[in-house]
Each structure stands twice: as structure tokens, then as C-alpha cells.
Amino acid sequence: MSSARFRINEPHVLHQTIDNEAVIINLDTGNYYSLLKSGADVWSAVERGAGISEIVAALARKYKAAEKVLEDSVVKFVEQLQTEGLIEALHEANDSDNPPTAHEETSAAPQGPFEPPVLEKYEDMQDLILLDPIHEVDEEKGWPHARRPGKPDPKP
Amino acid sequence: METAALALISVIITVYNGARYLAAAIESVLAQTYQPVELVVVDDGSDDGSEKIAGGFLPALRHFYYPHEGMGGARNRAVALAEGSFLAFLDADDLFPSDRLERQMAKFTRDPALEVVYGHVREFVSPDLDEMSAKRLRAAAKRIRGRLPGAMLIRREAFLRVGLFDTTLKVGVGLDWAARASERQLRNVMVPEIVMERRLHSDNNALRQKESRNQYVQVLKSAIDRRRATRRT
Numbered sequence: 001m002s003s004a005r006f007r008i009n010e011p012h013v014l015h016q017t018i019d020n021e022a023v024i025i026n027l028d029t030g031n032y033y034s035l036l037k038s039g040a041d042v043w044s045a046v047e048r049g050a051g052i053s054e055i056v057a058a059l060a061r062k063y064k065a066a067e068k069v070l071e072d073s074v075v076k077f078v079e080q081l082q083t084e085g086l087i088e089a090l091h092e093a094n095d096s097d098n099p100p101t102a103h104e105e106t107s108a109a110p111q112g113p114f115e116p117p118v119l120e121k122y123e124d125m126q127d128l129i130l131l132d133p134i135h136e137v138d139e140e141k142g143w144p145h146a147r148r149p150g151k152p153d154p155k156p
Numbered sequence: 157m158e159t160a161a162l163a164l165i166s167v168i169i170t171v172y173n174g175a176r177y178l179a180a181a182i183e184s185v186l187a188q189t190y191q192p193v194e195l196v197v198v199d200d201g202s203d204d205g206s207e208k209i210a211g212g213f214l215p216a217l218r219h220f221y222y223p224h225e226g227m228g229g230a231r232n233r234a235v236a237l238a239e240g241s242f243l244a245f246l247d248a249d250d251l252f253p254s255d256r257l258e259r260q261m262a263k264f265t266r267d268p269a270l271e272v273v274y275g276h277v278r279e280f281v282s283p284d285l286d287e288m289s290a291k292r293l294r295a296a297a298k299r300i301r302g303r304l305p306g307a308m309l310i311r312r313e314a315f316l317r318v319g320l321f322d323t324t325l326k327v328g329v330g331l332d333w334a335a336r337a338s339e340r341q342l343r344n345v346m347v348p349e350i351v352m353e354r355r356l357h358s359d360n361n362a363l364r365q366k367e368s369r370n371q372y373v374q375v376l377k378s379a380i381d382r383r384r385a386t387r388r389t
Contacts, residue, residue: 016373023377127301
């Protein structure tokens, strides 16, 4: 199984998990996303620095499904996250590297049925998001302050 | 024959320690080809001389100074003070092109059923920046469709129907309001012209602070929740 690891594409991506829902914003495109259930699980595993096999293992602890099914879902989903610019693959880790994982919740939650992760994508506020984050409030420096860090121009 | 009185537009500038570009913002409102315009400047407790700058334009504007509260609260105060039947918002570092209100009001004249008229935004790197700071900024090559408060001319009743600005947010105040406005599906049109010039000037980016980033995400999480609730009903 691939040992590829990923990093969240910060600072171009903002994200936070609220009530088991991962909400993600791509500041370069103005798209925003919601991940629930297994999708949020994959996201939190990626956030912890897990590789594919560790993500699959994390899901296997939580859901009842054949490992092959989990692996196919994870591979496909991680590809989708990359296509959307939310995460990027890191170079293959050295074998000597200790995977920075396995610190996740170990509660023996009862296994539930597995539903493949779904990336809910919202495009309706692109123009607002592209304009907004650079024009911000800073309580120390006064507001507003506008800044566009070196990032691609918004699409027309 | 007496000509029908034109509708009063209230332009709202809120400022907190924005002395550097405030005069230019004020001048861009006073230079509007449309009249009558009431300019309401609410100072949110500045201590950098903003108060004196705005005061220097009296009596061409209405000037108010309050203890510091935050952008949402300051804008809400200004809305309460504004007497116009139409509202426009300008940040203290941005500029209105002089024909902006005239162009947007022409749309209302043609179609009185409209509730809000949006326009496009152009960004520019503030010319007073030194080379180093200017290099770090990049203005969008193209005009951007502006649905943010700074790009709209809106009927007062329509604004109040969407609701006031969120006073708990430090970031995403405009985004939050615009998201709520889009859910109300106001009768709107967007003019192709530039209605706001956005100045890029600071090397500061509030989104670097984790608390601010989280708050920004929460604004969108709320929008997602409202959408799901609407879909269910």
C-alpha cells in the first residue's frame, strides 16, 4: 500500500472541524466544502499526517467494511481532495521516518456501516470569498486592511 | 414645473484607526455626480487622528465618534443614524468612482422593483507604498463581481429585511452579511461598471491569526447550515 503522506494546502486553505463536520475553504478559488462522517474522518487523519494505509486503518476501526473497499474509497477521495487543491502529496517518506500517527481516539466505538466519503462542494460565494479574506479587520492595527498575498488572480 | 425630488442616498463610512486613507475615501463620496447624498462617518474609537480628519470636512458630512466596538457594531450604528432611503457602504481605505451612485441609481429608476444594485470592484496597489511592500501585493488583473456591502446600493427596507451586521465577528463581517442577503434572493442587478476601487496596502493579514481563521470558517459553516435547513423545509 502506498505510504504517501499529505499536507493540507495551508495557508491557501482554511479549515476547521465543528461538530464532526470539516468545513474547508479554498481561498484561491473561493470554493468551500463540507465533509461529514467518513469524509471528516479522512480529513482529520490527513491533518494528523497519516498516509493512505493509516487512513484506511483509522476507518477500519470505526466502520464495518472490507479493507479493499475502504482502501479504494480513500484513494479515490484523497485524489479528489488533491484535485480541488485542498491537500497535496508530500514526497515519499523515508522508511526511517516515524509515522506521526496512531495518536487518534482509541475509544472502542461500535463499528457502524461504511458510507464512502462525500465531498460537498459549494461554489456560490466565489466572488465574495475571493474579495473578502484579504480585506480584513485587525483589532491591533485598525481596520480595514487590505492585502492580497501572492496568489493567483481570481478567475473572471 | 417642479421636478420630483430625488431619493436621498446615505453613504456610510466606518473607520477605526484608518487616518491614512480616510480623506481620500471621504473626498470620493463628496465628488459623486449623483445628489442628494448624505455622508455618515462613524468613528469606532480611533486614536490615530481619524477623528480630526473627518471633522475637518464638516459640515459636508455627519460625523459621530463612539467607543470602540468593532466593524459590525459601528456599521449598525451608522445604519440607525442614516436618513436616506438608500444605503451604500464604503470602507475608509477604498474609493468610489465619481459616477458610481448615479449609475446604480439609474437602474432603480428604470426598474423600481429592484431592491439592490451591485457592481464590479477593481483593486489597486496603494501608490504610497514603498517598493518592498508593493511587491508583496498583487491586485487582481480583472475586475471582480462585487456582492459585498462595499459594492452595493440597497434600499433601506431591503437591507433591514436581511438584517444588521453581525457584531460578534472580527473577520468575515461583509461575507456573513452577503451570504444572508443571497439567501433572501433580493431582486437585484449587477452593473458592468466599476463601483468600488479597493486599495491594497497592508502587509498585515488578519487571517494569519488562528482565531480569525476559525471565525471565517464558522461564517461559512453557518451558511452551509442555513442552506441545509432551507432544503429540508
